[in-house]
Amino acid sequence: MKLLNTQAGALALAILPFTAIQANEMNPDVSVVLDGYYKQNHTALSHRDEGFGLGHTELSLSSPIDDLFEGRLTAVLEDHEGETELGLEEAFLQTTGMPYNLSVRGGRFLSQVGYLNSRHLHEDDFVERPAAYRALLGSHYFDDGLRVNLLLPTPFYWQIGAEAFDGNQLSEGEEDIGVYTVNTRLGGDLTPSQSWQAGLSYLNNRQVHGGHGDHGDHGDHGDHGDHGDDHDHGGHSHGAQYTGENLYMADLVWKWAPGGNNRQQQLTLSGEYLYVDDLNEHATSDDVHEGWYASAVYQFAPQWSAGARYGQVELREAHGDHFHDQELKETDVMLAWSHSHFSTVRLQYTHQEAHGFEKADNTVMLQYVMSFGAHGAHGF
Amino acid sequence: MVFKQLVTGVMLGLAMMPAQAALNVFACEPEWADLTRILVPDAEIRTATTAWQDPHYIEARPSLIAAMGRADIAVCTGASLESGWLPALISRASNRGVQPGKPGLFFAAEQVELHQPHDHVDRSMGDVHPEGDPHIHLDPDRLPDIVEALADRLTELAPDRENAIRLRQRQWHVGWKLNTARWREAATSLEGMPIVVQHSTFGYLLRWLGVEAAIDLEPKPGLPPSAAHLGKVLSDPALDEVKVVLIASYQNDRPAQWLSEKAGLPVEVLPGTVTEEPKTNSLAELISHIIERLQQYNDKAAPESADHG
Missing domain, CATH: 3.40.50.1980 (Nitrogenase molybdenum iron protein domain)
Structure with a gap:
């Protein structure tokens, strides 16, 4: 038996080098993203601690499953206050054989609300998402659910889509389907050099008025009343710290590359607006979260890009039956060098002006984002 | 009676549709648009890139998603040339006819043997494609095989045009042979x-x-x-x-x-x-x-x- 094993091993060794290439066709695309940084100071609403640290280390597998489905699995390792957390960011299947340009996605995936949310963090041009995203979506909102998308047969790009999610990744609650979203995107080319995309999204969070009772001296949820003293929002590192029943988002992106040759030069202007109301059962119509950002990134040579972003968010922090005002204004400037398509080193300076946040500060950050494995295809 | 006329009308309309509806083609690069147009002159062709754009680095932008969504066939180079943008386009367009393994997705590089295929590739070597050098479109000897395979594929998608496509392919081939002889001399x-x-x-x-x-x-x-x-x-x-x-x-x-x-x-x-x-x-x-x-x-x-x- 031992001999047989040895023989089989020798055989495998002998065959392996020759079959390796062919086997690729059947193996999933594997890609790894390494994200590390040095951050000088602590900043408000940040998911990155000061000092040396690791950001969003990602392992992703994707492949067609058969002629009707494709699938993707993305595991994320995040280092948070000294502890390494293993998270599942994506585990979904998507149909590829539906008629009328319909597609259905099921499992865990990034919600398509807004412009940035459906993108992977390593595709971003700045070290962190805008403050409004960090406060209202936990940087990027992903959850277990179902999505239906339809590409309309118009001469320009027009997509409509709806999602239903469990909702517990955004805020805790007891609803089976805690979050619904609807989203539409339009886009096209203005000239061979210019293209644009605009989107509108709505997210309905049904858990806000559900049985969570997190700050409740509210009579209906008296049994959870003890939690009312706990104002530490740091605990829910993946969920959104500020929620409300209705989230409205509008986004606009415009890109310019001479002759459409974005290898040499490209200017990207993008902006989003986020508005949340119906924060909880104590909220009046004046109690809303509101935020926006505008970003300009200029890739002035194949390997270099520079960018600036301004964003602000005005929040109403729930304290029992009343709210405290909070505000964060953030300005970022960055310079990035990408030796190849797979390596980026970024230097960024962030200036924060805050009201109602303890640890707001200015900081310099140095970040690398490196990927190896399959060549990820990036969207617009 | 009115119903019968209606049915006849609809049936007639349906019968005429294939003849009227032009073949909708998404060409990743202009060379494949050129060859497709030679085989099917009345095809509606959207070309994703131009000679002034680096085909490795195009973005999966909205206008291209819309065009891919309408396409009956996408004619591309393959061999990972478009790997930075084509998979995103295919996925977002959700066009069930244009998917890997379907006749609606044609890769020229799969029809011929490529120069410099690699058994071992890593990124320290630069952007080397394991399949081989994908820039095949200017090879006088490889193009006839590609055009023949493209004609086969177009015929598969539009069987009613078979005769016309075959005829044009033969005409092209004759002209190409004459050109090749001229180039050989030069x-x-x-x-x-x-x-x-x-x-x-x-x-x-x-x-x-x-x-x-x-x-x-x-x-x-x-x-x-x-x-x-x-x-x-x-x-x-x-x-x-x-x-x-x-x-x-x-x-x-x-x-x-x-x-x-x-x-x-x-x-x-x-x-x-x-x-x-x-x-x-x-x-x-x-x-x-x-x-x-x-x-x-x-x-x-x-x-x-x-x-x-």
Whole structure:
């Protein structure tokens, strides 16, 4: 038996080098993203601690499953206050054989609300998402659910889509389907050099008025009343710290590359607006979260890009039956060098002006984002 | 009675539809649009890139998603040339006809053997494609096989057009053979001519012509020319024999111009693919034009070297 094993091993060794290439066709695309940084100071609403640290280390597998489905699995390792957390960011299947340009996605995936949310963090041009995203979506909102998308047969790009999610990744609650979203995107080319995309999204969070009772001296949820003293929002590192029943988002992106040759030069202007109301059962119509950002990134040579972003968010922090005002204004400037398509080193300076946040500060950050494995295809 | 007329009307309408509906084609690069148009002249063709765009780096932008969503067939190069944007387009367009493994997705590189396939590839080698060099569209010998496979595929999708497609393919083939003979003759004068290139955009044609791509301005495939690499190029003894620096119209010409100034070499910028301008508005014209331009530098140099001798 031992001999047989040895023989089989020798055989495998002998065959392996020759079959390796062919086997690729059947193996999933594997890609790894390494994200590390040095951050000088602590900043408000940040998911990155000061000092040396690791950001969003990602392992992703994707492949067609058969002629009707494709699938993707993305595991994320995040280092948070000294502890390494293993998270599942994506585990979904998507149909590829539906008629009328319909597609259905099921499992865990990034919600398509807004412009940035459906993108992977390593595709971003700045070290962190805008403050409004960090406060209202936990940087990027992903959850277990179902999505239906339809590409309309118009001469320009027009997509409509709806999602239903469990909702517990955004805020805790007891609803089976805690979050619904609807989203539409339009886009096209203005000239061979210019293209644009605009989107509108709505997210309905049904858990806000559900049985969570997190700050409740509210009579209906008296049994959870003890939690009312706990104002530490740091605990829910993946969920959104500020929620409300209705989230409205509008986004606009415009890109310019001479002759459409974005290898040499490209200017990207993008902006989003986020508005949340119906924060909880104590909220009046004046109690809303509101935020926006505008970003300009200029890739002035194949390997270099520079960018600036301004964003602000005005929040109403729930304290029992009343709210405290909070505000964060953030300005970022960055310079990035990408030796190849797979390596980026970024230097960024962030200036924060805050009201109602303890640890707001200015900081310099140095970040690398490196990927190896399959060549990820990036969207617009 | 009215119902019957309606039914007849609808049936007639349906029967006429295939004849009226033009084939909707998504061409990743202009060369495949050109060849598809030769086989199906009335096809509605949307070309994703131009000769002034680097086909490796296009974005999966909204207008292309919309075009992909409408397409009956996508005609692309393959061999990972479009791997940075085509998978995203296919996924977002959710067009069930244009999916990997379906007849609606045609890859030219899968129809022929590629130059330089690699058993081992890693990214330290640059942007090397394991399948081989994907820039096959200027190879006089490989194109007939690609066109034949494309004709097969178009016939599969539009069986009612089979006769017309086959006829046009044969006509094209005859013309191509005549052109090939002409190019072969021209190639005798170009054989062994050393030139500087940037990337393997013209590689297949140069190899066919016997033109020697002696020096590449890219330090590694896909990496832009660096100062250090250009310094090395300048001190390369092979540079003395070089006749011209040939780059493609989508490339930044500054490195080539820099070398031109330092080494006193002419720079020739040519479209890497079919354009809408005269002299390069079909693959045959483009190849003739490239050969003509190369000959000019070869001829110019010849009397000079005679003077020296």
